[in-house]
Amino acid sequence: MFFWIDLVLLSGFWVFGLSNPDGFLSLSCGGSSYKAAYNISWVSDNDYIKTGNTTTVTFMEGTSTSSVPIRFFPDSRGRQCYKLPMRKKDLSSVLIRAKFVYRNYDSQNSPPAFNVSLGRRITSIVDLKTNDPWIEELVWPVNEDSLLLCLIAVKGRGIPVISSLEVRPLPSGAYRNSIEGSPNIILRRSYRINSGYTNGTIQYPSDPYDRIWEPDQSFAPFHASSSFNRPTRLSSFNNITENPPASVLQSARVLARKDRLSYTLPLDTLGDYYIILYFAGILSLSPSFSVTINDEVKQSDYTVNSSEASTLYFTQQRISKLNITFGKIKFNPQVNALEVYEILQIPPEASSTTVSALKVIEQFTGQDLGWQDDPCTPIPWNHIECEGSHVTSLFLSQINLRSISPTFGDLLDLKTLDLHNTSLTGAIQNLGSLQQLQQLNLSFNQLKSFGSELEDLVNLEVLDLQNNSLQGSVPESLGNLKKLRLLNLENNNLVGPLPQSLNRTGLEVRTTGNPCLSFTSLSCNNVSSTIDTPQVTIPINKKHKKQNHIAILLGVSGGALFATMLIFGFTSVYTRRQRNKERDITRTQLKMQNWNTSRIFSYKEIKSATRNFREVIGRGSFGSVYHGKLPSGKQVAVKVRFDRTQLGADSFINEVHLLSRIRHQNLVSFEGFCYEPKRQILVYEYLSGGSLADHLYGPSSKSLPLNWVSRLKVAVDAAKGLDYLHNGSEPRIIHRDVKCSNILLDKDMNAKVSDFGLSKQFTKADASHVTTGVKGTAGYLDPEYYSTLQLTEKSDVYSFGVVLLELICGREPLSHLGSPDSFNLVLWARPNLQAGAFEIVDEILKDTFDPESMRKAASIAIRCVERDASGRPSIAEVLTQLKEAYSLQLSYLAASAHTD
Ligand SMILES: *[C@@H]1O[C@H](CO)[C@@H](O)[C@H](O)[C@H]1NC(C)=O
Ligand SMILES: *[C@@H]1O[C@H](CO)[C@@H](O)[C@H](O)[C@H]1NC(C)=O
Ligand SMILES: *[C@@H]1O[C@H](CO)[C@@H](O)[C@H](O)[C@H]1NC(C)=O
Ligand SMILES: *[C@@H]1O[C@H](CO)[C@@H](O)[C@H](O)[C@H]1NC(C)=O
Ligand SMILES: *[C@@H]1O[C@H](CO)[C@@H](O)[C@H](O)[C@H]1NC(C)=O
Ligand SMILES: *[C@@H]1O[C@H](CO)[C@@H](O)[C@H](O)[C@H]1NC(C)=O
Ligand SMILES: *[C@@H]1O[C@H](CO)[C@@H](O)[C@H](O)[C@H]1NC(C)=O
Ligand SMILES: *[C@@H]1O[C@H](CO)[C@@H](O)[C@H](O)[C@H]1NC(C)=O
Numbered sequence: 001m002f003f004w005i006d007l008v009l010l011s012g013f014w015v016f017g018l019s020n021p022d023g024f025l026s027l028s029c030g031g032s033s034y035k036a037a038y039n040i041s042w043v044s045d046n047d048y049i050k051t052g053n054t055t056t057v058t059f060m061e062g063t064s065t066s067s068v069p070i071r072f073f074p075d076s077r078g079r080q081c082y083k084l085p086m087r088k089k090d091l092s093s094v095l096i097r098a099k100f101v102y103r104n105y106d107s108q109n110s111p112p113a114f115n116v117s118l119g120r121r122i123t124s125i126v127d128l129k130t131n132d133p134w135i136e137e138l139v140w141p142v143n144e145d146s147l148l149l150c151l152i153a154v155k156g157r158g159i160p161v162i163s164s165l166e167v168r169p170l171p172s173g174a175y176r177n178s179i180e181g182s183p184n185i186i187l188r189r190s191y192r193i194n195s196g197y198t199n200g201t202i203q204y205p206s207d208p209y210d211r212i213w214e215p216d217q218s219f220a221p222f223h224a225s226s227s228f229n230r231p232t233r234l235s236s237f238n239n240i241t242e243n244p245p246a247s248v249l250q251s252a253r254v255l256a257r258k259d260r261l262s263y264t265l266p267l268d269t270l271g272d273y274y275i276i277l278y279f280a281g282i283l284s285l286s287p288s289f290s291v292t293i294n295d296e297v298k299q300s301d302y303t304v305n306s307s308e309a310s311t312l313y314f315t316q317q318r319i320s321k322l323n324i325t326f327g328k329i330k331f332n333p334q335v336n337a338l339e340v341y342e343i344l345q346i347p348p349e350a351s352s353t354t355v356s357a358l359k360v361i362e363q364f365t366g367q368d369l370g371w372q373d374d375p376c377t378p379i380p381w382n383h384i385e386c387e388g389s390h391v392t393s394l395f396l397s398q399i400n401l402r403s404i405s406p407t408f409g410d411l412l413d414l415k416t417l418d419l420h421n422t423s424l425t426g427a428i429q430n431l432g433s434l435q436q437l438q439q440l441n442l443s444f445n446q447l448k449s450f451g452s453e454l455e456d457l458v459n460l461e462v463l464d465l466q467n468n469s470l471q472g473s474v475p476e477s478l479g480n481l482k483k484l485r486l487l488n489l490e491n492n493n494l495v496g497p498l499p500q501s502l503n504r505t506g507l508e509v510r511t512t513g514n515p516c517l518s519f520t521s522l523s524c525n526n527v528s529s530t531i532d533t534p535q536v537t538i539p540i541n542k543k544h545k546k547q548n549h550i551a552i553l554l555g556v557s558g559g560a561l562f563a564t565m566l567i568f569g570f571t572s573v574y575t576r577r578q579r580n581k582e583r584d585i586t587r588t589q590l591k592m593q594n595w596n597t598s599r600i601f602s603y604k605e606i607k608s609a610t611r612n613f614r615e616v617i618g619r620g621s622f623g624s625v626y627h628g629k630l631p632s633g634k635q636v637a638v639k640v641r642f643d644r645t646q647l648g649a650d651s652f653i654n655e656v657h658l659l660s661r662i663r664h665q666n667l668v669s670f671e672g673f674c675y676e677p678k679r680q681i682l683v684y685e686y687l688s689g690g691s692l693a694d695h696l697y698g699p700s701s702k703s704l705p706l707n708w709v710s711r712l713k714v715a716v717d718a719a720k721g722l723d724y725l726h727n728g729s730e731p732r733i734i735h736r737d738v739k740c741s742n743i744l745l746d747k748d749m750n751a752k753v754s755d756f757g758l759s760k761q762f763t764k765a766d767a768s769h770v771t772t773g774v775k776g777t778a779g780y781l782d783p784e785y786y787s788t789l790q791l792t793e794k795s796d797v798y799s800f801g802v803v804l805l806e807l808i809c810g811r812e813p814l815s816h817l818g819s820p821d822s823f824n825l826v827l828w829a830r831p832n833l834q835a836g837a838f839e840i841v842d843e844i845l846k847d848t849f850d851p852e853s854m855r856k857a858a859s860i861a862i863r864c865v866e867r868d869a870s871g872r873p874s875i876a877e878v879l880t881q882l883k884e885a886y887s888l889q890l891s892y893l894a895a896s897a898h899t900d
Helices: 002-016 352-365 406-410 476-480 559-593 603-609 649-661 692-697 708-728 784-788 793-809 825-834 851-864 875-899
Strands: 025-028 041-044 053-061 064-072 079-085 093-100 113-118 121-127 134-141 146-153 164-169 185-194 225-229 251-255 261-280 288-293 296-303 309-330 337-345 384-387 390-395 416-418 425-427 439-441 446-449 462-464 486-488 493-497 508-510 516-518 616-619 623-629 635-641 670-676 679-685 743-745 751-753
Touching: 025 079, 079 164, 093 146, 113 134, 121 134, 121 185, 121 337, 185 261, 251 261, 296 309, 309 337, 352 390, 352 406, 603 623, 603 635, 603 670, 603 679, 649 670, 649 679, 692 743, 692 793, 708 743, 708 751, 708 793, 708 851, 708 875, 784 793, 793 825, 793 851, 793 875, 825 851, 851 875
Parallel strands: 025 041, 390 416, 416 439, 425 446, 439 462, 462 486, 486 508, 493 516
Antiparallel strands: 025 164, 053 064, 079 146, 093 134, 093 164, 113 121, 113 146, 134 185, 185 337, 225 251, 261 309, 261 337, 288 296, 288 309, 384 390, 616 623, 623 635, 635 679, 670 679, 743 751
């Protein structure tokens, strides 16, 4: 239901914005809504931020008193963020203008300093001691449908405060010319100078984009030049991408006499800068001149032609001041306007695997850790440290984790993992993939066994296992950790001699507080005095399930012989149990082998096929999907189940049994599985063409868009796959999560449905619905589910209808990019398509589709998304209709090829 709330928020903005200039958003921080000059609507910021206190500050400005609202943030922990809605269009940028005012509102006479971030980047250090008010202007390349602007307190530097926030759309493509990586940079304004103009600033409505153009008398050597202000008709100023207003171009600074025309501009910080010079031929002659920036000649002979406007773009690296000089060649040099911006790189995002793993871990903790947006930037989350965009440290303690879940194994960049005092029990597990790990602190838990993966942590330097319940002897394999410097085993229940491989220089092993543990354990002198009540339990009953019943507490007097006996007894029972377990699994595996051709993989094989789970290619509803390559060269997709979703052995085997019987050319085929204790892994064929979602919305959607006939082919293929699940397989299967990202393409663009069959088949042939474990995805979920809490085949038909609408309209099911009434694809497309309004068809398809074919596809799509399930067609009927639409389009293409 979250999207309705968003919608209300957005529409609040739109209602206010009715007569507002298009796309303007003007927030009065801590103030109320009002309409200013030229119909600019200022709105209260209440809907855009939840934190902070508000007040109004009154101060003298010249001879009059001014009064402005402000919002301040006494709770100075973390970030205080405004969430600004963005509307993405191609190559669009917005100007964000934030005004910070202190003016001694708190009567403390101590202006604060703090940082400001935009998205993932800290852009500015605002210091109200030097300027009050302080105005920041930032150009943001719109690439998401919302943007966070945050104030970040600096310790000891006072309370962040803000007064207004403005968003102004800029001309399409503006401020991207010749800057490398332009979609990944923020521009921070240093100067925007209206050359030759001395009578105040120019802003909206003269500049429809509401940029503030400063008069230039305070910048140039005023005495050395004259200014011209001449309204003229400029034939081609309109084709400058930045679209400077005519009123700015009609004035120029022109060199007088023999002097140099030179702008000397100090800069805030050492950095990279972007410079735009604007010229307009407002005089009847065409001057030629050189352009020199910081002593480097950039243009040796540049001509400004009469009645033409032009621009020059430059980037300067690592500078802290700027000197722009125009040298005379023919007639006197001139310049009409200039802009200077600091170039700020947007740091890369943390990998999505890391982010989702951390989110899952946050859920495990049962606490709100405040983990939002990107873990590393603009400031790292609590409990986390980063290097660049990599999460390298995680510190959690005093919480209840209980076990080391497989999710931790997804944090591949970790160098430090600290889980002390988190109630961990059982074995040390799921960390084998953390090849970078240097420090592992699992102290003060109730861990019982070393597990088998520690030996894989080849970079481990410090391993702290003190104060756990580790039993038995220390595994020989720890000796393989060549970089280990400190191994702390204090206060456990360990016995026996330490492996000699741990007796080496440069490695400190701490062993006190164990019953009997040392390199020469048989003497056991060091613990003799610490245990008052000698007590021995000898494990006899083999049927005991839990290992902790095998308590071994060693008495004082027993001496060496007794200890040896105990150790022997313990290890033999333990190995016997292990062996039994293994035998059980082998039996099941043998049984499974009889079913079909799908293979059984060992965990080792899976590990080597996926190169130790290196390349994540997706994240399913139940875990990560990795790319793999079998020794035969065949590529596979390997799905690893999360702990929480792991099934009991019986269910897993049932499902694998079911999966291996489903074979259809339009279903992703099941290659095999791995089933070992605590490991449930499914291996599927790998499809190199990516998902339908990639093709509709990914990078290739622009360069290689799918045409109508390919879209229909994909729809027909996917419908065939679903038809098989519904009507061809035994038992019949409801997919429950039909969506574009679950329709995959092979290299020949054949579509196959994936992610079916897990925990959701009909249990009996006559059952008509499933009631448990709804998965679904927002935007695709059958609306009837909310009232009936049941999913049927018609729910799949509904979801498939949404996919058809996406193919027709080329947009996602829920999207903030258009007007508010277009947010929900189904609600928006249904009436339009019913009315035959093909304007909503994907623009890329324009003029290339047979209207009859489109009508047929649209009509079946609309019937699929009927609210009432009984009104929806069966998937078989959908398939028939789609085939007809497909052949109509084919004959249309053939016919138009003839007429060409
Ligand atoms: C302000 O909006 C009203 C309609 O809402 C319009 O009639 C008027 O011309 C606008 N004024 C300006 C200065 O744009
Ligand atoms: C901010 O508001 C909170 C709650 O309204 C209040 O308890 C607190 O005293 C205020 N802080 C300041 C500095 O005004
Ligand atoms: C914030 O600003 C201070 C200077 O006021 C600077 O030293 C610091 O690195 C900035 N960044 C963060 C994350 O605080
Ligand atoms: C400067 O602008 C003001 C109004 O904005 C106008 O009254 C005045 O005449 C202008 N001065 C010059 C020299 O153009
Ligand atoms: C603007 O138009 C002129 C002539 O009409 C042309 O020479 C120039 O390349 C154009 N500039 C841009 C940025 O399109
Ligand atoms: C600016 O650059 C010009 C040409 O390189 C030089 O002659 C002039 O002295 C410089 N001005 C300043 C203030 O550095
Ligand atoms: C001015 O015109 C000349 C000749 O047509 C052309 O070579 C030059 O590029 C033009 N200058 C600019 C800045 O467009
Ligand atoms: C450890 O190794 C050294 C030499 O490798 C040996 O002299 C020493 O006795 C060993 N220590 C123990 C307690 O076994």
